[in-house]
Amino acid sequence: xxxxxxxxxxxxxxxxxxxxxxxxxxxxxxxxxxxxxxxxxxxxxxxxxxxxxxxxxxxxxxxxxxxxxxxxxxxxxxxxxxxxxxxxxxxxxxxxxxxxxxxxxxxxxxxxxxxxxxxxxxxxxxxxxxxxxx
Amino acid sequence: xxxxxxxxxxxxxxxxxxxxxxxxxxxxxxxxxxxxxxxxxxxxxxxxxxxxxxxxxxxxxxxxxxxxxxxxxxxxxxxxxxxxxxxxxxxxxxxxxxxxxxxxxxxxxxxxxxxxxxxxxxxxxxxxxxxxxx
Numbered sequence: 325x326x327x328x329x330x331x332x333x334x335x336x337x338x339x340x341x342x343x344x345x346x347x348x349x350x351x352x353x354x355x356x357x358x359x360x361x362x363x364x365x366x367x368x369x370x371x372x373x374x375x376x377x378x379x380x381x382x383x384x385x386x387x388x389x390x391x392x393x394x395x396x397x398x399x400x401x402x403x404x405x406x407x408x409x410x411x412x413x414x415x416x417x418x419x420x421x422x423x424x425x426x427x428x429x430x431x432x433x434x435x436x437x438x439x440x441x442x443x444x445x446x447x448x449x450x451x452x453x454x455x456x457x458x
Numbered sequence: 459x460x461x462x463x464x465x466x467x468x469x470x471x472x473x474x475x476x477x478x479x480x481x482x483x484x485x486x487x488x489x490x491x492x493x494x495x496x497x498x499x500x501x502x503x504x505x506x507x508x509x510x511x512x513x514x515x516x517x518x519x520x521x522x523x524x525x526x527x528x529x530x531x532x533x534x535x536x537x538x539x540x541x542x543x544x545x546x547x548x549x550x551x552x553x554x555x556x557x558x559x560x561x562x563x564x565x566x567x568x569x570x571x572x573x574x575x576x577x578x579x580x581x582x583x584x585x586x587x588x589x590x591x592x
Contacts, residue, residue, distance in 0.1 A: 327485050329509025330464050333538055335584055343582040350555055350580075351461050351540065373540065375463025376510045399583035401535040404467055406485065406507065421484055446484075448477040449533035450469055 325414040331407040331437070331455050332370070332377035336390050337399050340369050340382050347371045347378055359434050366390050368434045379405075379434065403441070403451040411438045411456035418442065430456070459548040465541040465571070465589050466504070466511035470524050471533050474503050474516050481505045481512055493568050500524050502568045513539075513568065537575070537585035545572045545590035552576065564590070 353371035365388025383391035436458035471477035487505035499522025517525035570592035
């Protein structure tokens with residue numbers, strides 16, 4: 325598979341109102357927009373560095389991946405996303421290499437990217453997302 | 459301050475021999491090299507995506523930042539590093555904004571970058587490193 329770069333870092337936050345000023349007003353990152361991803365039970369708030377984005381993630385409820393993460397670990401880095409040229413080719417390769425992916429087919433994430441997640445067991449404790457640009 | 463991009467993601471690992479194959483052979487990232495940073499008590503193993511690097515961090519002992527992190531949280535993302543144009547200007551700005559930085563002057567990190575760290579209390583639970591290219 326061909327990794328094209330770090331697409332974004334996903335950061336779990338308790339609430340966007342208190343968390344976003346650090347990224348917008350201290351680091352002065354460019355705001356790209358907010359978007360609800362119902363599939364993942366999350367409200368995203370995206371900032372661009374021009375070389376990789378920061379995606380703040382506020383859960384839509386306790387029984388969502390981000391809700392559970394916050395209860396267990398508190399706010400912080402939730403996942404790291406890499407852009408790939410071909411998501412279906414990547415899934416096929418990962419399965420052949422016995423890497424545990426969390427779904428057999430890509431789902432649609434923020435900004436319309438086709439995404440899958442690799443289980444942290446396969447990647448040394450890091451939840452890795454792979455994403456193909458729409 | 460001017461952020462130029464995500465420079466790298468720092469990942470704490472128990473040992474490089476078992477952790478590096480995922481990044482080198484599964485994700486096929488380009489290996490840049492290993493380097494000991496005595497100041498931080500760490501052996502780094504660096505991979506480049508061409509848009510941001512992955513820096514695997516193996517501690518040189520339990521009484522180091524990575525050693526303590528591994529004992530407390532286990533392997534996973536330890537910090538996120540952003541490249542800045544001027545590290546001294548960034549430190550000055552952060553202090554004026556009452557952001558807690560872990561040192562008053564930059565230290566020299568891997569690859570000769572001048573670096574500082576922002577306390578996770580100031581950045582919503584994320585250990586943020588800022589780095590100026592040598």
